[in-house]
Amino acid sequence: MGTLIRVYERITNLVKPLGKFVLIPLATVRTVRQFTDYLFYSIFISLYVFFKQAIIHEQDEDSLPFTDLVHEYQLHYRDELIERHLDHVEQEFLNSFDIPSSFSDIFKKISFRVDYYYDRYIIHVFELSFGKNYKYGSESHNPLSIVDDLSINDENLNVKPKFYAVNNDSESNSIHNIHRPESKAFEPKPYLMKGGSLRQTHPTDQLVSQTVQGKFSKPSSPLKPALTDLFEKPRSNDAVPTTPVSNTSVASSPTPTATTESVVSAAENFHIRTPTIQRSIVEKTKAFAVKKDNHSKGSHRKEGSRNVFYKIKIRRKGRSQIDPTYGNYELVRQRIKNCLVQPSYKPDGNIGPNMIRFTWHCCAHYDRETGTGGCSGGTMRFAQEFNDNGNTGLNTAKSYLDQIHEEFPWISFADLYSLGGVAAVEGMGGPRIEWKPGRTDCLDAKKVPPMGRLPIATLGSDHIREVFTKRLGFEDKETVALIGGGHSLGGCHAKFSGFNGIWSKKPFRFDNDFFKVLLNEKWSIGVVPQTGIEQYYNEDKSLMMLNTDMEMIRDPEFKKWTEIYAKDEQFFFEQFAAAYAKLVELGVIRDDDGIQRVKM
Numbered sequence: 354m355g356t357l358i359r360v361y362e363r364i365t366n367l368v369k370p371l372g373k374f375v376l377i378p379l380a381t382v383r384t385v386r387q388f389t390d391y392l393f394y395s396i397f398i399s400l401y402v403f404f405k406q407a408i409i410h411e412q413d414e415d416s417l418p419f420t421d422l423v424h425e426y427q428l429h430y431r432d433e434l435i436e437r438h439l440d441h442v443e444q445e446f447l448n449s450f451d452i453p454s455s456f457s458d459i460f461k462k463i464s465f466r467v468d469y470y471y472d473r474y475i476i477h478v479f480e481l482s483f484g485k486n487y488k489y490g491s492e493s494h495n496p497l498s499i500v501d502d503l504s505i506n507d508e509n510l511n512v513k514p515k516f517y518a519v520n521n522d523s524e525s526n527s528i529h530n531i532h533r534p535e536s537k538a539f540e541p542k543p544y545l546m547k548g549g550s551l552r553q554t555h556p557t558d559q560l561v562s563q564t565v566q567g568k569f570s571k572p573s574s575p576l577k578p579a580l581t582d583l584f585e586k587p588r589s590n591d592a593v594p595t596t597p598v599s600n601t602s603v604a605s606s607p608t609p610t611a612t613t614e615s616v617v618s619a620a621e622n623f624h625i626r627t628p629t630i631q632r633s634i635v636e637k638t639k640a641f642a643v644k645k646d647n648h649s650k651g652s653h654r655k656e657g658s659r660n661v662f663y664k665i666k667i668r669r670k671g672r673s674q675i676d677p678t679y680g681n682y683e684l685v686r687q688r689i690k691n692c693l694v695q696p697s698y699k700p701d702g703n704i705g706p707n708m709i710r711f712t713w714h715c716c717a718h719y720d721r722e723t724g725t726g727g728c729s730g731g732t733m734r735f736a737q738e739f740n741d742n743g744n745t746g747l748n749t750a751k752s753y754l755d756q757i758h759e760e761f762p763w764i765s766f767a768d769l770y771s772l773g774g775v776a777a778v779e780g781m782g783g784p785r786i787e788w789k790p791g792r793t794d795c796l797d798a799k800k801v802p803p804m805g806r807l808p809i810a811t812l813g814s815d816h817i818r819e820v821f822t823k824r825l826g827f828e829d830k831e832t833v834a835l836i837g838g839g840h841s842l843g844g845c846h847a848k849f850s851g852f853n854g855i856w857s858k859k860p861f862r863f864d865n866d867f868f869k870v871l872l873n874e875k876w877s878i879g880v881v882p883q884t885g886i887e888q889y890y891n892e893d894k895s896l897m898m899l900n901t902d903m904e905m906i907r908d909p910e911f912k913k914w915t916e917i918y919a920k921d922e923q924f925f926f927e928q929f930a931a932a933y934a935k936l937v938e939l940g941v942i943r944d945d946d947g948i949q950r951v952k953m
């Protein structure tokens with residue numbers, strides 16, 4: 354029987370061009386119908402919104418500009434269409450329900466539908482009738498893409514729904530399980546699955562919509578924090594969140610404020626290949642810094658109320674309350690610090706290093722030449738980025754941060770993911786790192802940068818400079834501080850990267866031990882017993898180094914900084930804090946109100 358099915362599949366596959374031709378009318382009718390549905394719905398909605406805004410005069414805090422409100426309703430309608438199909442079809446097919454943006458888009462959708470129908474209902478019709486799981490993909494006529502058991506590796510693919518440490522001992526996280534079928538999509542949180550709409554329903558019946566929009570001319574409502582407040586001192590007097598934040602009390606330490614000169618000079622030193630982008634960054638940073646100064650001198654009211662580009666709306670039932678944690682970034686920072694110690698996360702017991710690596714990987718795809726990548730946009734939410742091989746093992750940090758997002762739904766993922774590492778460094782005894790909010794999230798995966806940009810641990814100093822200097826824009830001093838600082842914490846896990854061991858005797862304490870150990874121990878190459886991969890060991894094999902770490906003493910310029918950092922911990926702390934602050938700003942181009950509007 355199995356052979357017969359295979360023969361059938363081969364034949365239908367061979368006559369695919371002809372079969373697809375026959376299906377064109379059906380796909381066209383369906384797509385055009387969907388398009389006209391949107392069209393009629395949009396007209397209806399436009400009238401409705403016009404009536405609502407022009408005649409009823411909704412309350413200020415609930416009214417969006419006309420076009421945004423229409424768009425919101427359109428997305429809502431699209432979500433409804435999708436929900437009707439949710440159980441029957443694959444995610445790829447659901448994407449074809451996106452609102453068509455142009456005529457060529459309609460043709461693309463028709464062509465996609467033709468392919469999908471033929472693949473699902475002709476080639477794999479027997480697969481489906483015998484109850485086998487089938488997954489559409491460009492290669493799905495290839496028997497390998499037919500997934501017999503969709504439950505395999507679910508643990509690996511999904512972040513844990515609750516605060517729950519991933520047990521490193523479990524087979525489910527084993528590096529050997531990473532060979533999962535390409536077609537099995539990472540399942541993002543439900544509200545992200547709907548692509549365009551960031552609406553979500555919370556257990557508390559809270560409806561949150563986070564929108565990026567054009568100029569908004571009305572003064573901010575007193576209920577909403579003024580935009581400029583987001584960049585000022587922590588709102589420590591704010592009420593504590595409704596969800597209790599562990600036993601530790603929440604201390605609000607002051608947010609460091611950079612002087613105008615320091616911010617502008619940082620922007621000027623921030624070398625970008627494209628001169629226009631460089632100029633634009635410097636100008637925007639200058640304007641922002643001046644505005645910040647004005648604000649602290651008390652003149653912000655005149656300015657702030659006129660030029661608001663961005664609004665985070667929080668609506669609740671009854672509309673009388675606002676999330677008391679809104680805009681309190683200090684509270685989120687503290688919340689992250691409080692969740693670092695996790696005895697159930699074995700064998701480490703501390704997720705801080707994982708968090709620092711997670712943030713570093715969120716930023717490390719930046720390319721200053723093209724302006725792509727960087728942690729802005731929160732692109733790590735998407736399968737294309739998160740499933741990159743280099744990110745193996747980072748589901749722990751992501752699952753905790755996603756859970757924290759549920760407590761503070763007003764923060765953008767891009768801000769939260771960058772804050773994770775910043776807070777973890779501090780929580781592990783490191784320096785306080787300056788961090789500014791204002792990153793925005795991409796609505797879909799189109800802005801996910803090309804993968805394969807993470808550094809490779811077995812290569813040498815040329816490769817390190819290619820990544821850190823050429824692509825990310827760091828000087829040697831910063832590169833050494835970042836690598837040594839990051840690798841003073843945590844360790845390698847055979848099941849994730851194939852390397853194994855710790856870099857320093859105190860892997861959960863941020864200090865300059867990495868540099869001391871690197872200079873003082875005797876290193877020789879050895880093999881990780883579990884994986885057969887080569888790495889460097891000290892004499893008693895209690896510590897390890899990667900080849901890229903060894904470059905920190907092989908390359909003369911890197912070695913110079915290694916020696917300096919080994920001698921002067923305070924200086925190292927300062928350099929690391931500055932470099933990590935720069936890391937989390939890569940690709941973030943801010944408007945004069947400090948908010949990043951466009952993800953390049």
Ligand code: HEM
Nearest residue numbers: 706707710713808809810835839843844845846849850901
């Ligand atoms: C040449 C550059 C780098 C290479 C090749 C590299 C490579 C690696 C590898 C292979 C691991 C082991 C992952 C595992 O098995 O769990 C690791 C862990 C880690 N890396 Fe890097 N890394 C680099 C730079 C950085 C930077 C710049 C930072 C942060 C500033 C960083 C922070 C960390 C941390 C904290 C861990 C420990 C994670 C844990 O214990 O879960 N790394 N790195």
